[in-house]
Amino acid sequence: MDHILGYNPLKSAAALIAVISAFLWLRARVRRERTIRHIAGPPSPSWAFGNMSQLTLAEQYGDSEFHWQRTYGPVYRLKGCFGEDHLMVSDPGALNFIVNNKSFHHSPMFANFMKLLYDKRSIINVRGDYHRRLRTAFNPGFSAGGIRRYIPAINKAGEEITQALDLSLSLQSVDVCPLLSTASICVITQAAFGCTPEELGAEFVEIATRMAEMAGHEDKGSVLWAGLGNRLPGWVWDTMALLPTAGLAELRKGKILAKQIGREIVQGKLSAARQGLEPDDDIFSQILNASSGGVLSEEELAAHTSLLVIAGHETSANTMAFGLLELARNPEFQDSLRREINSSGEKTEAVYNSMPLLNAFIKEILRLFPIVPLEERIAIADTVIPLTDSINTSTGDRISEIPVRKGQIIKLGIAAYQRMESLWGADAGDFNPYRWIQGKNYQKDAVGGPYGNLLAFFGGPHVCLGWRLAVLEMQVIISELVGKFSFKLPEGDNVARMRGANVLQPTLPSGEKGVRLRVARII
Numbered sequence: 357m358d359h360i361l362g363y364n365p366l367k368s369a370a371a372l373i374a375v376i377s378a379f380l381w382l383r384a385r386v387r388r389e390r391t392i393r394h395i396a397g398p399p400s401p402s403w404a405f406g407n408m409s410q411l412t413l414a415e416q417y418g419d420s421e422f423h424w425q426r427t428y429g430p431v432y433r434l435k436g437c438f439g440e441d442h443l444m445v446s447d448p449g450a451l452n453f454i455v456n457n458k459s460f461h462h463s464p465m466f467a468n469f470m471k472l473l474y475d476k477r478s479i480i481n482v483r484g485d486y487h488r489r490l491r492t493a494f495n496p497g498f499s500a501g502g503i504r505r506y507i508p509a510i511n512k513a514g515e516e517i518t519q520a521l522d523l524s525l526s527l528q529s530v531d532v533c534p535l536l537s538t539a540s541i542c543v544i545t546q547a548a549f550g551c552t553p554e555e556l557g558a559e560f561v562e563i564a565t566r567m568a569e570m571a572g573h574e575d576k577g578s579v580l581w582a583g584l585g586n587r588l589p590g591w592v593w594d595t596m597a598l599l600p601t602a603g604l605a606e607l608r609k610g611k612i613l614a615k616q617i618g619r620e621i622v623q624g625k626l627s628a629a630r631q632g633l634e635p636d637d638d639i640f641s642q643i644l645n646a647s648s649g650g651v652l653s654e655e656e657l658a659a660h661t662s663l664l665v666i667a668g669h670e671t672s673a674n675t676m677a678f679g680l681l682e683l684a685r686n687p688e689f690q691d692s693l694r695r696e697i698n699s700s701g702e703k704t705e706a707v708y709n710s711m712p713l714l715n716a717f718i719k720e721i722l723r724l725f726p727i728v729p730l731e732e733r734i735a736i737a738d739t740v741i742p743l744t745d746s747i748n749t750s751t752g753d754r755i756s757e758i759p760v761r762k763g764q765i766i767k768l769g770i771a772a773y774q775r776m777e778s779l780w781g782a783d784a785g786d787f788n789p790y791r792w793i794q795g796k797n798y799q800k801d802a803v804g805g806p807y808g809n810l811l812a813f814f815g816g817p818h819v820c821l822g823w824r825l826a827v828l829e830m831q832v833i834i835s836e837l838v839g840k841f842s843f844k845l846p847e848g849d850n851v852a853r854m855r856g857a858n859v860l861q862p863t864l865p866s867g868e869k870g871v872r873l874r875v876a877r878i879i
């Protein structure tokens with residue numbers, strides 16, 4: 357009967373629910389965006405993409421973003437996908453507030469993607485007391501005192517790159533990226549688990565590398581997906597994780613394999629302890645040893661296998677690749693750095709920390725090439741963001757704080773902050789490590805980062821767990837390489853560019869990842 361009359365109560369109810377949901381969503385959005393409506397920003401070329409393609413798919417990272425920052429200042433409004441307003445922030449006071457304030461969380465897109473990549477109990481996926489407990493358990497292994505134990509493993513990785521470079525000296529140019537990548541994964545597997553990547557298993561290392569690539573991949577589809585992903589409820593993500601697509605199947609396989617390998621490592625160490633063997637120096641051993649006091653369960657520890665490998669691998673390797681590239685572009689500085697390295701005698705952690713040029717160089721590379729150039733957060737409560745420098749709104753008002761509503765998406769322009777001319781000087785876009793020695797680095801307002809007032813390692817409760825290890829790794833490997841080899845740019849247009857929005861990576865003109873350099877043995 358209903359059918360004959362053309363009336364279907366189920367369909368009508370569904371339509372009504374859809375209309376009410378759309379109305380509520382629009383009302384929440386209008387309410388949310390009202391507070392930032394008068395903040396100026398670039399025009400949007402498309403409703404579907406907003407400014408997101410310009411932001412994330414630029415040929416050279418920052419092509420649009422750094423220009424917008426110069427035009428609109430350190431806080432501006434940007435169109436996200438489907439007409440949504442985002443707040444873009446690189447003002448130091450605002451960054452410090454957001455990084456350290458409980459009213460901001462990882463955006464739903466980032467948080468849900470991290471759950472696809474890593475175990476739900478891993479440190480990046482949890483908050484509050486549980487997150488603090490995990491940090492307390494891991495901190496000793498990543499503390500200033502803890503990382504010293506890994507110097508022999510880092511030295512070994514450096515010597516292996518030296519051997520590989522010695523074998524490549526007859527080539528016109530060498531792509532240093534794969535060599536640095538191998539060194540970096542050796543460091544993290546030794547530091548975290550006390551084993552080589554081979555002992556971890558080629559299949560796992562390959563999957564972990566592809567998982568990291570997936571996280572860093574950007575195209576038009578992923579831009580739209582990022583826009584949509586922020587609006588999908590958690591249960592849609594959970595259901596989607598089960599879909600039989602090739603990419604998701606690989607993520608599932610990676611997670612299962614990581615947990616299995618993590619459990620095997622843990623069981624191996626527990627069995628060695630039962631036989632009365634001395635615990636090794638790696639992070640898993642230290643935590644298990646402390647676990648006699650109940651710090652972390654075996655399952656909680658095993659849940660961190662893939663996070664430690666992925667977070668600690670290409671991040672350090674890409675930073676060092678950008679570093680060697682800048683040394684090739686700046687031969688005078690390279691010579692001065694080499695003189696410092698070769699005159700500083702036997703290297704201990706204290707000696708590395710006392711080398712002014714080496715440390716200035718590492719800070720300058722992290723400033724110019726923060727591997728995570730852009731972070732996304734969501735306000736989980738209404739709040740007011742204070743600014744270091746007040747801004748003019750499009751209605752002509754001058755404001756020194758910005759009220760934001762719950763649900764507001766905020767983009768943190770980390771690379772943009774670190775290149776802001778008003779803070780770092782007119783040469784902010786140039787490689788000038790001497791700024792750190794001459795005190796011309798930005799020091800006025802703290803941004804909440806742990807190293808050089810930079811946000812390359814982020815800050816606040818989710819500050820990079822491995823930042824001290826990453827700095828030590830760079831000190832040791834850069835000293836090993838620059839002490840023994842010279843690096844020059846190759847002939848022709850073969851100079852790397854920086855690409856990528858989620859993760860910065862050096863790319864060749866072909867678009868593939870790589871830094872090709874002419875390498876010669878010095879001593």
Ligand code: HEM
Nearest residue numbers: 479480667668671672675727728813814818820821822826
């Ligand atoms: C130059 C190298 C590195 C850079 C630039 C870097 C950068 C970052 C950034 C920006 C975050 C914050 C992500 C977020 O919450 O949105 C982060 C988190 C993290 N990093 Fe690093 N990282 C580096 C090396 C390492 C290394 C060597 C490890 C060692 C395992 C590591 C382990 C982690 C972990 C476990 C987290 C999550 C911390 C938490 O959520 O509490 N990172 N890193």
